[in-house]
Amino acid sequence: MTFKKNILCIGAGYVGGPTMAIIAYKCPQYKVTVVDINSERIDQWNSDNLPIYEPGLDETVKAAKGRNLFFSTDIKGGIKDSDIIFVSVNTPTKIFGAGSGMAADLQYWEKTARQIRKHAESHKIIVEKSTLPVKTALAMERILTSTDSEIHFDVLSNPEFLAEGTAIKDLENPDRVLIGSRETESALKARDELIEIYANWVPRDRIITSNIWSSELSKLVANAFLAQRISSINSITALCEKTDADILEVARAVGMDSRVGSKFLNASVGFGGSCFKKDILNLVYLCRHYGLKEVSDYWEGVVRINDYQKERFILNMMSAMFNTLAGKKICLFGFAYKANTGDTRESPAIFISKRLTEEKAELVISDPKALHNAMTDLDGVDGKISYTEDPYEASANCDAIAVMTEWEIYANLDFEKIYRSMIKPAFIFDGRNILDHERLFEIGFNVFPTGKPALTHF
Numbered sequence: 001m002t003f004k005k006n007i008l009c010i011g012a013g014y015v016g017g018p019t020m021a022i023i024a025y026k027c028p029q030y031k032v033t034v035v036d037i038n039s040e041r042i043d044q045w046n047s048d049n050l051p052i053y054e055p056g057l058d059e060t061v062k063a064a065k066g067r068n069l070f071f072s073t074d075i076k077g078g079i080k081d082s083d084i085i086f087v088s089v090n091t092p093t094k095i096f097g098a099g100s101g102m103a104a105d106l107q108y109w110e111k112t113a114r115q116i117r118k119h120a121e122s123h124k125i126i127v128e129k130s131t132l133p134v135k136t137a138l139a140m141e142r143i144l145t146s147t148d149s150e151i152h153f154d155v156l157s158n159p160e161f162l163a164e165g166t167a168i169k170d171l172e173n174p175d176r177v178l179i180g181s182r183e184t185e186s187a188l189k190a191r192d193e194l195i196e197i198y199a200n201w202v203p204r205d206r207i208i209t210s211n212i213w214s215s216e217l218s219k220l221v222a223n224a225f226l227a228q229r230i231s232s233i234n235s236i237t238a239l240c241e242k243t244d245a246d247i248l249e250v251a252r253a254v255g256m257d258s259r260v261g262s263k264f265l266n267a268s269v270g271f272g273g274s275c276f277k278k279d280i281l282n283l284v285y286l287c288r289h290y291g292l293k294e295v296s297d298y299w300e301g302v303v304r305i306n307d308y309q310k311e312r313f314i315l316n317m318m319s320a321m322f323n324t325l326a327g328k329k330i331c332l333f334g335f336a337y338k339a340n341t342g343d344t345r346e347s348p349a350i351f352i353s354k355r356l357t358e359e360k361a362e363l364v365i366s367d368p369k370a371l372h373n374a375m376t377d378l379d380g381v382d383g384k385i386s387y388t389e390d391p392y393e394a395s396a397n398c399d400a401i402a403v404m405t406e407w408e409i410y411a412n413l414d415f416e417k418i419y420r421s422m423i424k425p426a427f428i429f430d431g432r433n434i435l436d437h438e439r440l441f442e443i444g445f446n447v448f449p450t451g452k453p454a455l456t457h458f
């Protein structure tokens, strides 16, 4: 079969895999190849056991794989054969040298640019899919044009706004697709080619264009705004707990103002995920770089409140459980940073687990999809930690349960049975406010929701 164009995606991760699966699924006229340096990951994509869990992903991949969707480690061949290259490699926070702990580590990104320059034999459109500091496209252009070669590259910015756990839904029905480009004739033509791909399933009025720097910056700002809403509501939980106000009631009243809106106002133990913290810190670093101290301090506060919220969760547990956790057995319900994913990157559960072991508590960790990642995250942590998928088994003989992830299964458990199997007095700390607190109290638990008055039998 001859395809209209060959699309390549470099980076087969949480973004590259699902994004390309949807493009291939929706656009059978394009050949889509996803490459990665991690051969184990590629083998998993080529098997029935995909490397990431996302509702709907298995079916989408299955429908397109072998037809017009391919996974490979042949990066060189992929570059040579492609017309359009999406770059979706990881851009973690730098952990060394200048900007350590804050700036984006662009080494994977730059390596990719150099690989493209080395192996490209014809004109290509390069699409920034990774989240990058504003002005990265300029560096990309400089690397790509740093040889005598006649080959022309157009660099576009097309940040990804999907949320893990709902990635397929978000990709199928995005709020918007953003494409940033230069204003040259060739760049505008490249932009139109990318619009043509998305227009196969995204309504045209939701495909928006902008200058390339606005596009790069919009992704950082979108994540900063989302995280800021979580930190805003979480900051108020502390005040609610002191004043007998109820964060659910406050959030409902505030969110019903149409100027505010009700989404992303769920109080919790804190946000996690690979992006929020890294992207805000990246924004903070950029603002500092440009001498905008007030702006950087403002956004850094979002991360500070998140750290505060996680530590507050531990301190609340301590004070509720008679000021010592040593020797107590504590079960974590959930380890993923959110429901419907196995991803644990920056999950609050990692911090909570480490702090609990520092306090000499014994941990039993339960999660329907993230136990493997949890074991990797806690490898080498000094303390007694075991892992059990079954929440009934996990909570038996424990002193307390701490809800870390809003998995639906946890709201629907037989808590009478769980209560009978636990050490008394039994405690529940609901870091996601997903349980029926009154009912748990009636059963006999001492219940500590987030941002609501505690219900105790003492």
Ligand SMILES: NC(=O)c1ccc[n+]([C@@H]2O[C@H](COP(=O)([O-])OP(=O)(O)OC[C@H]3O[C@@H](n4cnc5c(N)ncnc54)[C@H](O)[C@@H]3O)[C@@H](O)[C@H]2O)c1
Pocket: 010, 011, 012, 013, 014, 015, 016, 035, 036, 037, 038, 041, 075, 088, 089, 090, 091, 108, 109, 111, 112, 129, 130, 131, 132, 160, 161, 162, 163, 164, 274, 275
């Ligand atoms: N995860 C999300 O929810 C999300 C959402 C929107 C945007 N983003 C952004 O998308 C980018 C990718 O994120 P992710 O979560 O998919 O990361 P990831 O770590 O899951 O995947 C990145 C992949 O790139 C591969 N890679 C690195 N260097 C390579 C190279 N030189 N050649 C080939 N492959 C290479 C890695 O092996 C890895 O498999 C990041 O910039 C992130 O900020 C992520």
